[in-house]
Amino acid sequence: MSEEHHAATISVLVQNAPGVLVRVAGLIRRRGVNIHSLSVGPTEDPKISRMTIVVDTPPDRTESFAKQLRKLVEVLRATAVDGTPTVDRELALIKVNVTPGTRLEIMEIANVFRANIVDLTDRTMSLEVTGRSEKVDAFVSLLTKYGIREMARTGQVTLARGPQNT
Amino acid sequence: MAQRVRTRRHVAARTSSAPQAGPAARPEARRAGRMNGAQALVEALRREGVEVLFGHPGGASLPIYDALYDAEGIRHILVRHEQVAAHAAVGYARASGRVGVCTATSGPGATNLVTGITDAMMDSAPIVAITGQVPRPVIGNDAFQEADVTGITMPITKYNTLVMRAVDIPRAVHQAFYLARTGRPGPVLVDIPRDVSQELCEPEFPDEIAIPGYRPVTDGSPNQIASALEALAGAQRPIIYAGGGIISAGASAELTALAERTRIPVALTLMGKGAMDETHPLCLSMLGMHGSVYANYAINDADVILAVGVRFDDRVTGRLKDFAPRARFIHIDIDPAEIGKNKPAHIPIVGDARRVLAVMAAQARAPQIDAWWKQINEWRERYPFRYRQREDRVSHQHVCDLLNRLTGGRAIVTTDVGQHQMWMAQWYKCREPRTFITSGGLGAMGFGFPAAMGAKFGCPDKEVIAVVGDGGFMMTIQDLITAAEHGLSLPIFVLNNNALGMVRQWQTFFYRGRLSASVLRNPDFARLGEAFGCRGIRVERPEQVEPALRAALETEGIPCVVDILCDPEENCLPMIPSGQSIAEMILDE
Numbered sequence: 164m165s166e167e168h169h170a171a172t173i174s175v176l177v178q179n180a181p182g183v184l185v186r187v188a189g190l191i192r193r194r195g196v197n198i199h200s201l202s203v204g205p206t207e208d209p210k211i212s213r214m215t216i217v218v219d220t221p222p223d224r225t226e227s228f229a230k231q232l233r234k235l236v237e238v239l240r241a242t243a244v245d246g247t248p249t250v251d252r253e254l255a256l257i258k259v260n261v262t263p264g265t266r267l268e269i270m271e272i273a274n275v276f277r278a279n280i281v282d283l284t285d286r287t288m289s290l291e292v293t294g295r296s297e298k299v300d301a302f303v304s305l306l307t308k309y310g311i312r313e314m315a316r317t318g319q320v321t322l323a324r325g326p327q328n329t
Numbered sequence: 330m331a332q333r334v335r336t337r338r339h340v341a342a343r344t345s346s347a348p349q350a351g352p353a354a355r356p357e358a359r360r361a362g363r364m365n366g367a368q369a370l371v372e373a374l375r376r377e378g379v380e381v382l383f384g385h386p387g388g389a390s391l392p393i394y395d396a397l398y399d400a401e402g403i404r405h406i407l408v409r410h411e412q413v414a415a416h417a418a419v420g421y422a423r424a425s426g427r428v429g430v431c432t433a434t435s436g437p438g439a440t441n442l443v444t445g446i447t448d449a450m451m452d453s454a455p456i457v458a459i460t461g462q463v464p465r466p467v468i469g470n471d472a473f474q475e476a477d478v479t480g481i482t483m484p485i486t487k488y489n490t491l492v493m494r495a496v497d498i499p500r501a502v503h504q505a506f507y508l509a510r511t512g513r514p515g516p517v518l519v520d521i522p523r524d525v526s527q528e529l530c531e532p533e534f535p536d537e538i539a540i541p542g543y544r545p546v547t548d549g550s551p552n553q554i555a556s557a558l559e560a561l562a563g564a565q566r567p568i569i570y571a572g573g574g575i576i577s578a579g580a581s582a583e584l585t586a587l588a589e590r591t592r593i594p595v596a597l598t599l600m601g602k603g604a605m606d607e608t609h610p611l612c613l614s615m616l617g618m619h620g621s622v623y624a625n626y627a628i629n630d631a632d633v634i635l636a637v638g639v640r641f642d643d644r645v646t647g648r649l650k651d652f653a654p655r656a657r658f659i660h661i662d663i664d665p666a667e668i669g670k671n672k673p674a675h676i677p678i679v680g681d682a683r684r685v686l687a688v689m690a691a692q693a694r695a696p697q698i699d700a701w702w703k704q705i706n707e708w709r710e711r712y713p714f715r716y717r718q719r720e721d722r723v724s725h726q727h728v729c730d731l732l733n734r735l736t737g738g739r740a741i742v743t744t745d746v747g748q749h750q751m752w753m754a755q756w757y758k759c760r761e762p763r764t765f766i767t768s769g770g771l772g773a774m775g776f777g778f779p780a781a782m783g784a785k786f787g788c789p790d791k792e793v794i795a796v797v798g799d800g801g802f803m804m805t806i807q808d809l810i811t812a813a814e815h816g817l818s819l820p821i822f823v824l825n826n827n828a829l830g831m832v833r834q835w836q837t838f839f840y841r842g843r844l845s846a847s848v849l850r851n852p853d854f855a856r857l858g859e860a861f862g863c864r865g866i867r868v869e870r871p872e873q874v875e876p877a878l879r880a881a882l883e884t885e886g887i888p889c890v891v892d893i894l895c896d897p898e899e900n901c902l903p904m905i906p907s908g909q910s911i912a913e914m915i916l917d918e
Binding site: 177178181182185186189190193226227230231233234235236237238239 | 479480483484487488491508540541542543664665666669670
């Protein structure tokens with residue numbers, strides 16, 4: 164990741180057809196762009212899925228890149244959402260080592276980050292945290308010293324604020 | 330066996346009793362009765378108006394070939410290598426303006442199409458490729474002759490699809506043709522498993538198509554057009570930079586009208602050759618790496634550049650930051666993704682070149698550019714294309730120049746890739762669109778001769794000639810038998826310098842003359858042509874050139890291979906070395 168690149172968020176509405184994910188991912192790779200995160204899921208219309216893609220592109224190339232995505236026949240809409248007010252969220256599941264001595268400490272941190280404890284054993288605790296990626300990053304870094312055994316993150320999802328569509 | 334006979338009779342009966350269902354079929358004709366997937370495919374092709382398809386059969390496409398056996402009005406041209414089928418489809422499409430069709434079996438058949446499909450993608454040629462696939466139950470099992478063809482061709486097609494039900498074939502085909510020819514044209518591939526071709530169905534043939542994610546914008550924004558006209562009217566050193574998009578859009582008349590109304594000079598890209606009559610005084614010929622000095626000087630000095638149907642390819646711009654450094658760019662293209670891709674556009678206009686140029690030609694005001702023309706004409710006089718003729722050596726450029734004069738620039742020319750391609754681009758002065766067919770973007774050797782075959786099938790009444798190099802010709806030469814079999818009046822001029830001339834030239838200029846793997850030992854192409862049933866003529870001396878060219882151009886009903894032994898040391902100039910700017914242009918002497 165070179166310094167002049169930044170993480171740009173592109174929201175893509177696609178027809179829910181076989182191979183669409185490969186087409187989108189293939190195009191991103193072909194254009195030499197690195198994927199930070201990519202999340203896919205259904206929308207209010209079951210025939211349409213939304214992909215939220217965070218890519219490393221130079222700021223002046225993001226729109227050009229969105230244009231390439233729009234050329235895919237199954238892509239209904241591709242918007243570079245940088246610069247517009249958005250709500251961004253990511254969910255992480257983190258399985259961390261616990262001892263009787265650290266359990267309360269971790270629960271306190273979880274409380275501050277409004278994370279939920281979703282599983283507990285005598286040696287591990289699984290936490291669920293939701294928020295902007297920066298918040299998730301901060302939470303993860305606080306847990307690192309206890310020993311993170313496993314982690315799964317969904318990647319960022321984004322919607323525009325207010326009545327306008329993303 | 331019994332079943333096959335029954336199938337054939339069934340089709341014959343259907344064909345003879347079917348109403349005349351053309352592309353404008355009435356709703357009652359949309360259902361055509363019970364048939365198998367392959368028959369549905371052939372019927373769908375017929376409804377698209379397909380008259381010729383180029384292909385090679387194989388296991389997975391046997392049902393398709395069985396259906397073709399009964400097809401009325403569709404000619405299948407059997408090629409000897411699938412690459413030829415794809416190149417021929419491109420030649421057919423670019424010469425005729427109709428969608429070219431090629432077909433291959435699964436696995437190796439389909440992978441052999443890849444070069445031709447990529448060429449179509451790079452040069453925006455409308456073709457549809459139909460490939461057989463292994464039967465559905467074994468897809469993904471590494472079956473015999475299985476290849477993931479939709480996966481392989483994803484980056485090189487405008488769209489592709491694997492059809493999993495026979496009943497879906499008509500829609501897939503209709504959509505393929507629609508996507509191939511509309512918007513920015515390009516290749517579309519339809520992959521059909523063998524058991525889908527055999528599956529019985531009662532298909533419906535759609536008349537209309539709605540693709541929610543695909544809506545090409547054709548009319549340019551009036552405000553942007555007004556800004557563009559204002560910029561041009563106030564320009565002191567304007568130029569039009571015109572490319573293949575003009576030819577795809579059929580906008581030659583509009584381009585010429587705009588140029589004539591404003592007296593703005595026009596430079597053509599390699600793909601744009603034919604977009605404007607090159608003998609027109611406002612036309613500055615080709616620009617770019619081997620373009621005319623005056624076109625390159627003019628675009629680099631320009632203050633306003635109207636770029637239409639071009640993509641600022643590196644062979645035109647050289648080093649991007651040094652390309653036309655003082656210019657404001659107006660960029661018209663049907664593909665929004667091309668605008669601002671390589672050079673920022675000050676006035677972007679998304680739209681169909683013909684529609685936008687028609688509006689502009691009607692409203693344009695002419696700028697005051699007498700001084701500009703004086704400068705351009707000085708360059709033109711000082712730096713014309715030129716060549717020398719050495720005694721005892723045939724000059725490549727002389728052959729190209731002579732072909733231009735003998736055909737009047739009105740024949741359809743196809744070329745391979747390399748020195749001869751650039752010499753033809755320099756010396757062949759196209760008078761009309763769709764007369765210069767070359768592998769521009771991909772630069773695929775082996776393209777020229779198959780493309781000429783395709784062009785001849787697409788335009789049988791026009792004069793078609795192929796100009797090829799000795800290196801490229803060898804890549805697809807086996808299909809001389811196809812041209813001979815169909816009695817094509819097709820002269821093939823081999824500019825034979827016993828070398829991969831452009832490679833040798835670069836080695837000469839940039840690798841201290843170390844000619845690594847660029848010198849060729851060749852067969853006697855004339856005799857090889859004769860072995861295939863063509864006429865063969867060998868030219869070894871300058872005085873033999875003209876009679877040989879005339880004889881070849883007059884040969885009817887049979888291809889004619891003219892093996893012309895040319896100067897082995899000639900370099901193609903002028904030249905702007907790769908990645909450099911006009912300041913580094915290598916001039917002739």
